Amino acid sequence: MAHFKKAKNLNEWMDQRLAVNTLKRVMQSEYWIPKNINFLWAMGMVLAATFGILIVSGIFLLMYYIPDTKQAFDSVNYTIMTEVGYGWLWRHIHGIGASLVFLIIYIHMFTGIYYGSYKRGRELIWLSGMLLFVLFSAEAFSGYMLPWGQMSYWAGMVITSLFEGFSPDLMGGALNAPGLVEWIRGDYVPGQAFLGRFFMLHVFLLPLVIIAVIVLHFGTLRIPHVNNQDGEDIDYEESAALWKAGRKKESKIIPFSPVFLSKDLFVMGVYFTLFFYLVFYNFSFAMDPVNFDPADGLKTPAHIYPEWYFLWSYEILRPFPKDLGLLAFIFAQGIFFALPFLDRSPVVAPANRRGLFHIWFWVLLIDVIILTFMGKLPPEGIWNDIGFWAAIVFFALWIALPIITILESKKVGGK
Amino acid sequence: MKELKIFAVVAAFSLILYWGVEPFAHSQMHKHVDGHGLVYDGKADTDEVKTKLKELSEEPKKLKEIISELEKKLVENKDINKTEVEEMIKSSKAKLAKIPEEIAKNNKLLTKKKDFWAEVHKITKLKGNPTVGEGGYAMCMGCHMEGAPNMGGAIPPPLDHAGAIYDKNYLIALIKDPAMAMNTDHKFADTMMHPMGSVKSMFVDGQAIADVVAYIAKEKAKEPTPKIAYQEACMRCHANRYGKLTQLGEIPKFKTDIMTGHSIAEYDYKKKVAQEQVLVSAYMGKLPPDLSIIYRARSESFLETLMENPQSQLAGTAMPRVGLNKQGMEKVMTYLQQTGDPSKPKREALGPWVIGFFIIFTILAFLWKQAHWRDLH
Amino acid sequence: MSDRRQFITGAGLAAFTGLGAIGALYAAKRSWDPLPSVAASGFTIVDLSVAKENQLVVEKWRGKPIFILKKSVDMKKDKRDIVVNGENFHISIGLCTHLGCIPSYRPEKKNFLCACHGGEFDASGNVTKAPPPSPLVIPPFKLDGTKLVLGEEGSEYKKLKDADLIA
Numbered sequence: 001m002a003h004f005k006k007a008k009n010l011n012e013w014m015d016q017r018l019a020v021n022t023l024k025r026v027m028q029s030e031y032w033i034p035k036n037i038n039f040l041w042a043m044g045m046v047l048a049a050t051f052g053i054l055i056v057s058g059i060f061l062l063m064y065y066i067p068d069t070k071q072a073f074d075s076v077n078y079t080i081m082t083e084v085g086y087g088w089l090w091r092h093i094h095g096i097g098a099s100l101v102f103l104i105i106y107i108h109m110f111t112g113i114y115y116g117s118y119k120r121g122r123e124l125i126w127l128s129g130m131l132l133f134v135l136f137s138a139e140a141f142s143g144y145m146l147p148w149g150q151m152s153y154w155a156g157m158v159i160t161s162l163f164e165g166f167s168p169d170l171m172g173g174a175l176n177a178p179g180l181v182e183w184i185r186g187d188y189v190p191g192q193a194f195l196g197r198f199f200m201l202h203v204f205l206l207p208l209v210i211i212a213v214i215v216l217h218f219g220t221l222r223i224p225h226v227n228n229q230d231g232e233d234i235d236y237e238e239s240a241a242l243w244k245a246g247r248k249k250e251s252k253i254i255p256f257s258p259v260f261l262s263k264d265l266f267v268m269g270v271y272f273t274l275f276f277y278l279v280f281y282n283f284s285f286a287m288d289p290v291n292f293d294p295a296d297g298l299k300t301p302a303h304i305y306p307e308w309y310f311l312w313s314y315e316i317l318r319p320f321p322k323d324l325g326l327l328a329f330i331f332a333q334g335i336f337f338a339l340p341f342l343d344r345s346p347v348v349a350p351a352n353r354r355g356l357f358h359i360w361f362w363v364l365l366i367d368v369i370i371l372t373f374m375g376k377l378p379p380e381g382i383w384n385d386i387g388f389w390a391a392i393v394f395f396a397l398w399i400a401l402p403i404i405t406i407l408e409s410k411k412v413g414g415k
Numbered sequence: 416m417k418e419l420k421i422f423a424v425v426a427a428f429s430l431i432l433y434w435g436v437e438p439f440a441h442s443q444m445h446k447h448v449d450g451h452g453l454v455y456d457g458k459a460d461t462d463e464v465k466t467k468l469k470e471l472s473e474e475p476k477k478l479k480e481i482i483s484e485l486e487k488k489l490v491e492n493k494d495i496n497k498t499e500v501e502e503m504i505k506s507s508k509a510k511l512a513k514i515p516e517e518i519a520k521n522n523k524l525l526t527k528k529k530d531f532w533a534e535v536h537k538i539t540k541l542k543g544n545p546t547v548g549e550g551g552y553a554m555c556m557g558c559h560m561e562g563a564p565n566m567g568g569a570i571p572p573p574l575d576h577a578g579a580i581y582d583k584n585y586l587i588a589l590i591k592d593p594a595m596a597m598n599t600d601h602k603f604a605d606t607m608m609h610p611m612g613s614v615k616s617m618f619v620d621g622q623a624i625a626d627v628v629a630y631i632a633k634e635k636a637k638e639p640t641p642k643i644a645y646q647e648a649c650m651r652c653h654a655n656r657y658g659k660l661t662q663l664g665e666i667p668k669f670k671t672d673i674m675t676g677h678s679i680a681e682y683d684y685k686k687k688v689a690q691e692q693v694l695v696s697a698y699m700g701k702l703p704p705d706l707s708i709i710y711r712a713r714s715e716s717f718l719e720t721l722m723e724n725p726q727s728q729l730a731g732t733a734m735p736r737v738g739l740n741k742q743g744m745e746k747v748m749t750y751l752q753q754t755g756d757p758s759k760p761k762r763e764a765l766g767p768w769v770i771g772f773f774i775i776f777t778i779l780a781f782l783w784k785q786a787h788w789r790d791l792h
Numbered sequence: 793m794s795d796r797r798q799f800i801t802g803a804g805l806a807a808f809t810g811l812g813a814i815g816a817l818y819a820a821k822r823s824w825d826p827l828p829s830v831a832a833s834g835f836t837i838v839d840l841s842v843a844k845e846n847q848l849v850v851e852k853w854r855g856k857p858i859f860i861l862k863k864s865v866d867m868k869k870d871k872r873d874i875v876v877n878g879e880n881f882h883i884s885i886g887l888c889t890h891l892g893c894i895p896s897y898r899p900e901k902k903n904f905l906c907a908c909h910g911g912e913f914d915a916s917g918n919v920t921k922a923p924p925p926s927p928l929v930i931p932p933f934k935l936d937g938t939k940l941v942l943g944e945e946g947s948e949y950k951k952l953k954d955a956d957l958i959a
Contacts, residue, residue: 035791038418040425060823077708078657081758083829085822088758089765107425248791258802259791262784265805269777276773280766285437292712292755293704303444308436369428373435377443670837673852772812779808783801790794 028257032236032243034228035254041226042267043108048214049268050104050275054097058203060090065146067199069192072148073294092279092287098140099286100275102309105133113339114361116231116348121224123340128217130337135210137333140307142202145195149291150301156190156198158304162317162326189297231348303378311375312368318379319388328391335398342398345405347412355411356404360397367393448720448727453741455585457532459724460598464525471518478511531595535588538621543629551627552634554617565694568610569651570662578636580644580743586628589738590618597735598726610698641753644746648737649706652695654688657707657754661688662695699733710748710755718751719744835943837936840876848897850886853942857886857894858931859904860940861915867902870916872930872957874948876938883940884917884928889959895928904928929959 007013014020033041064084066075080087109129112118118126141159145152164181186193225236234252242251254260278286285308290301306314313332317325347354351361367390374387451459485504488495558571577586588596592615594606603609618624639647642658650660659666669681696702709718720727722744725734739747752759836853838860843849845864850857861882863873873880886894893908903920904913912921917928934946945953952958 038421040421060820063823074656077711079827082657083827085825086819087823088761089819090823092762103429107429254791258798259787262780262787266777266780266784269773269780273770273773273777276766276769280762280769285433287711289712289714292708305440308432311436365428369432369435372432373440376436376440673850772815776805776808776812779801779805783798783805786794786798786801 029255030240031222031256032240032253033226033256033260034232034234035252036228036230036232037226038229039263039267040107040111042264043104043111045261045264046268046271047101047104047108049272050097050101051210051214053093054101055207057090057094057097060084060087061094062203067146067195069148069195069295072146072195076147077292089279092283095287096275096278096283098143099307099309100278101136102140102307104271105136106309109133109336110361110365112227113364114351115227115229116343116350116354117227118340119343120233120346120348122220122227124220125217125224126340127337128213128220132210132213132217133336134333135206135213137310139202139206139210140309142198142206144307145190145198146202147291148195148295150293150295150299151288151291151304153190153295153297154300154304155306156185156194160184160190160194162322162329227348229350231350233348305376308372308376311373312371315371315375315387316391316394318375319384319391328395332394338398339401342401343405344402345408345412347408355408357408360401360404363393364397367397445717448716450716450720450723453582453723453739453744455582455588455596455736455738457528457535457588459727460595461525461528461532463598463726464521464528468518468521468525471514471521474514475511478507478514482507482511528595531592532588534621535584535591535596538587538591538624539584541622541625543622543625543627543632545626545630545633547623548626548628548630549634551618551623552630555614555627558611565691566610568698569695570691571611572647572651574631574635574647576635576637576639576643576647578632578634579638580648580740580746581738582740582743583628583632585736585738586631587624590614590624590627593735596738598724599733599735601731602733638742639746641746641750644743645750648739648743648747652699652703652734653706654692655707655750655754656705658750662691663688703734706751706755708755710751712755715748718748722747835941838940838942839938840881840940841938843881846899846902848899851942853885853931856931858942859884859886859897859917859928861897863915867915870918871955872916872918872927872952874933874935874940876935882916883930883933885931886928888924889919889926889928890924926959930957 004016007016011020015022061076061080064075064079064087066072068075076091080091082088084090112126112129141155145156160181163184182188185191186197225234228234232252236253239251239253242248243253243255248254288307290303293301305311313329316332317329319325320328345354345357351358370386370390371394374383374390377383379387482504485500485507489497489500489504555574558566559574560571561573563571585596589611592606593611594600594603594609597609599609600606603612606612607615618627645655645658646660646664649655650664651662654661663684667680667684669678669684671678671681692702713721717728721729721734722737722739724736725732737743737747834854836851836858838849838851838858840860840862843860843862845862846867847862849860849862851860852858859882863869863880863882867880869880870882872882874883875881888895888906888908888911890906890909890911893906895904895906895911895913897904902915904915904917906912906924909923910921911919911924913924913928914920917930919925919927930949930952931942932945933949934941934944935948949958
């Protein structure tokens with residue numbers, strides 16, 4: 001057993017028992033962040049804050065929400081929106097938060113791709129981040145079921161139907177489990193069992209897993225440190241010594257708290273100003289009007305589309321026959337995981353210094369945006385063709401990536 | 416400076432994304448319908464028939480093209496299902512043969528509508544005498560009285576504020592021929608069959624119509640509350656459960672028996688509502704939706720143009736034109752907002768405070784950041 | 793200089809954030825309040841004319857049982873009684889003031905017995921045997937002819953309240 005002396009003050013008392021001084025040093029005052037960064041480096045903390053806000057608003061929604069197919073719609077739209085004090089505020093915050101969290105995730109992802117922040121020891125950061133993206137997608141989808149409106153019901157119907165009668169010859173029969181879709185739904189159509197299990201996933205299992213993976217994501221950052229604007233390999237020990245000696249101008253790094261945090265908070269201020277503008281004045285992009293019609297299993301809405309953040313991967317599955325479409329969808333969701341391994345070049349630098357990769361980056365971004373547009377437009381005429389070719393470009397980009405980066409690698413090696 | 420440039424790029428892409436999935440996508444999904452300014456002169460109705468006639472006149476050319484293409488295929492005999500193609504040619508030809516008949520039918524309809532609205536226009540020019548009209552109004556009360564039963568359509572709505580919420584021209588047209596005024600004549604082979612069709616035999620003379628409308632405009636013009644406007648104009652078909660309204664009216668309070676947890680009176684009431692809903696849905700073809708939260712589900716312009724002329728938004732719908740004037744429309748929309756989006760005033764009151772808070776927060780955070788970052792470079 | 797500036801701006805930001813937190817807590821508190829429909833449903837109307845002598849009628853008000861006992865002439869009158877048309881009624885919330893169990897009425901003994909800890913009340917709700925610390929509580933009411941509106945404070949209730957007789 002450790003030897004305990006009488007503590008002189010509360011801080012010492014806590015330090016004896018919890019090593020708070022060590023914790024502070026490791027996680028704040030000597031958690032070093034490069035100085036050469038821009039506001040895009042604040043997106044991680046913005047995401048953490050948004051997730052926090054989603055949890056808080058979710059707690060207040062949970063207290064009056066009823067996961068019952070007959071009562072869910074009115075519990076949300078009447079009880080919470082009309083009766084509960086500030087219930088409407090929690091709901092709008094929750095809806096906007098769910099939408100904006102994806103905007104920030106995409107900005108965060110493309111920042112990582114642009115600056116090459118997924119290699120040279122940072123592979124696990126990328127992989128755990130992608131895992132978070134998939135988990136957030138599942139969280140968003142399951143949450144979308146809960147108000148039990150027309151969009152909830154038909155999104156549930158369409159997405160689970162992907163697993164209906166998965167063709168035996170395509171996967172050697174492995175996935176054609178009889179009644180797979182009924183097993184997922186717990187019924188022939190999305191009904192009480194479906195709502196109940198998605199409720200459980202949304203408020204318990206998925207948040208639990210997300211919190212665990214967020215901890216992992218932070219953990220993966222600690223040793224390789226975050227990247228910087230030039231992809232420079234910083235000597236952290238040297239820079240840390242300079243900082244501690246008070247030579248702040250010469251040091252290439254800053255402590256997480258309070259210096260990095262002070263900038264984070266400023267960026268968060270800008271972000272939350274926009275966030276609450278949307279909460280109060282412009283929310284229908286995140287709270288689709290169609291979902292204010294109660295679920296009706298006998299009437300499909302005239303236009304059905306997923307939330308905007310799913311549109312690009314939804315569009316990738318749309319032009320293909322069913323089985324191929326499902327594979328294309330899985331490819332789209334999964335291929336980003338492989339980025340650190342498909343990029344064969346050792347260069348860690350912003351894309352504008354990487355020749356062909358620079359073009360690759362912007363084509364990918366624009367292609368994903370085009371896919372997003374096409375995913376929402378009615379699948380007719382010219383939109384169909386554009387969507388098809390954008391999907392082809394998406395696949396081609398990922399085939400091209402290893403080639404481009406091997407060429408780059410040879411050029412660097414040749415120097 | 417570099418950061419501002421990066422910010423501009425991120426903001427530009429986010430805005431393009433927003434534009435694509437919201438304004439642009441929705442402009443492609445929903446057709447735009449222009450209202451006609453709450454003027455009920457029949458122009459919208461005759462225009463509808465004219466559009467139909469125009470489409471019909473272009474149809475033969477299109478059909479002939481299709482037929483000749485199909486016949487070409489048949490001659491070339493490229494791997495096609497012969498019987499299927501022959502079947503298609505046959506049905507196209509049948510369609511083609513029917514077109515002159517269709518055109519004649521629509522021409523007749525156009526004349527009928529034109530004549531009808533011309534008559535209505537004539538009556539609007541007459542000066543109505545409210546005192547004489549009172550007698551006519553008493554005939555209306557034969558059906559539109561309190562507690563009136565459903566006589567084959569919906570329960571006749573009360574008319575206590577009819578002069579305040581309905582357009583005068585519309586009321587004249589309605590008394591002259593309900594099905595034509597409501598633009599639901601396509602539903603009735605003979606507009607006499609309309610549940611209110613018998614009014615045509617009650618008021619045969621234009622002056623009588625002018626008198627009764629003058630009476631309504633004078634005596635039934637008290638400004639209603641939004642809820643009463645909804646009850647008179649919409650509720651006989653559309654329940655509003657958040658407003659505690661059924662087709663029968665306001666839902667009464669029931670006392671539950673403490674021993675059994677039952678309330679027989681409530682069961683009786685629910686049964687009556689169910690019976691009424693069965694009647695209304697039989698008449699309308701389906702149960703008209705509950706409008707509790709329609710204000711969030713549809714745009715304001717959709718709701719207003721729909722009430723003005725249902726056919727413009729939902730071609731072929733059984734919903735009758737409501738015939739609201741400006742005040743009536745405002746009242747009904749207010750009620751829909753009260754039940755469908757009651758937090759709107761609260762949002763608007765709280766919004767500036769919260770946004771103001773974050774603007775100040777941002778400024779303070781910037782000052783704190785500057786205090787830390789100024790001696791870093 | 794720099795440290796001082798960092799401290800002042802930092803403290804300003806923290807204080808202002810605290811202000812926002814108070815606002816958020818207020819919204820949270822309001823969300824935790826009973827719903828308006830719950831507050832509005834806090835009224836129950838009881839018709840006293842149907843009550844029979846020495847027979848306990850139980851009503852429900854705000855989820856709690858309400859005892860209504862019409863006294864027969866031989867039963868002791870009490871200052872806690874409610875008099876309607878010359879007839880005396882005992883009205884109280886049917887929860888034992890000890891720990892909230894529902895006492896049962898015994899017409900032959902004309903008293904209430906609480907099964908949980910053996911407390912007894914007479915037909916006017918006064919404690920005749922411990923452990924209950926105080927008489928059965930009279931709920932807020934208003935008289936409207938022979939109708940009793942529970943949840944509203946009428947003049948008769950206020951009189952009892954001023955005389956400190958409601959519990």
